Amino acid sequence: MARTKAFNEEQVLDKAVELFWRQGYHATSIQDVVDTLRINRASLYGTYGDKHTLFVKALQRYRADQAQAMAHLLQGPGSPMDKIKSLLNRTAKATLSDSAHKGCFMINTAMELVNQDPEIARIVTDDRRDIEDALEQLIRQGQQSGAITTTQDARALAQFVFSSISGLRVVGKMNPDKKALDNVVEMVAKLLQPSREDAMI
Amino acid sequence: MARTKAFNEEQVLDKAVELFWRQGYHATSIQDVVDTLRINRASLYGTYGDKHTLFVKALQRYRADQAQAMAHLLQGPGSPMDKIKSLLNRTAKATLSDSAHKGCFMINTAMELVNQDPEIARIVTDDRRDIEDALEQLIRQGQQSGAITTTQDARALAQFVFSSISGLRVVGKMNPDKKALDNVVEMVAKLLQPSREDAMI
DNA sequence: CTGCTTTTGGAATGTTTGTTCTGCCAATGT
DNA sequence: ACATTGGCAGAACAAACATTCCAAAAGCAG
Secondary structure, eight states: OOOOOSSOHHHHHHHHHHHHHHHOSTTOOHHHHHHHHTOOHHHHHHHHOSHHHHHHHHHHHHHHHHHHHHHHHHTSSSOHHHHHHHHHHHHHHHHHHOTTOOOOHHHHHHHHHTTTOHHHHHHHHHHHHHHHHHHHHHHHHHHHTTSSOOSSOHHHHHHHHHHHHHHHHHHHHHOOOHHHHHHHHHHHHHHHSOOGGGGGO | OOOOOSSOHHHHHHHHHHHHHHHOSTTOOHHHHHHHHTOOHHHHHHHHOSHHHHHHHHHHHHHHHHHHHHHHHHTSSSOHHHHHHHHHHHHHHHHHTOTTOOOOHHHHHHHHHTTTOHHHHHHHHHHHHHHHHHHHHHHHHHHHTTSSOOSSOHHHHHHHHHHHHHHHHHHHHHOOOHHHHHHHHHHHHHHHSOOGGGGGO
């Protein structure tokens, strides 16, 4: 009944994710978007709305992708401790193989917009809560099997792991040095392990 | 021989630090600068150069202030371990009392510009190196007196502490929750302490 | 093929951007 | 007192900005 779009809506959104991820919100102009996505201005506005709406869609898509990867890890094989280590190692590896130094789109966005844009702030906060919830659950399991220390409660440890991952992404953005990142991963893992002192209480 | 400036060059630069710190580089227009610093356009360009130059001056001023505070801490009283704890606690406290959620100007800038602006990247890298050097020196002293673990070398621990501080600033930006921040500080401190197992080797 | 609907290309919109220019004014050395 | 130097106010500038509009083109139903 009408003309069909000359582009794939999802694929083009992926390009938007990549672009905003690399450049941030304010440093990206609509001209950049038009050039990079190879889509007409009118089609852009017609399909995704204005710049801010497009950005939100891109961020939510990134978040959905990330959440899926996390779910996959959670229900995969391995002990809770293995999964946490794997998450940390994956972060370190992603940082190292990221030649454009893009870092994490969610954290980049948080740093750029959280105190200027309430809608974005809410997405960032929700994302953090979800990740901390997943970590807490994992840690609780590990604590029950005795693989993770019980000197701190699961929530506190989850917050610590989240903070450590954030730290990794900042350091990775500044200067991705394999040794430095591996060190951090190792130390976080060490802190989660129950020490012999735990039993003395 | 000529008219005197109607403003204090240093005080106005401080306002620029505050503004860029709060909004970042790209989100701040020259009009914002003119309005906030309450200085004429011509005077602005005449005194500080263009936008980029002003930003660099602001960032360097921030860095100098921070470096001075660090030097003061280093040569003050207290053990190396106390100084590290104090640094961490100060970061947590600064985050909590920062109602505008500004975070750390240097880290904000790193996240926004490091992969777009080589001159800024260099400043950020230099700053990180200096901080890690200071931490390493402190940790080395602590190790010699037996107050800090020797299971990792001083450099690795310094990198870990730096990463943890970065994590604090990210978490603090997202949602400054006192308990979460204090937890992180406590755990970093715990990791630095020598455990009884150390002696068993 | 025809009619309808949506996409598309690109010009056009008005605003905001960073930067500079011009004319006036204030302060100081002589 | 006055000339000279540099600060100051605000207009002026072109380029870039986000967004909209219009006419042409393309696909599908009848």
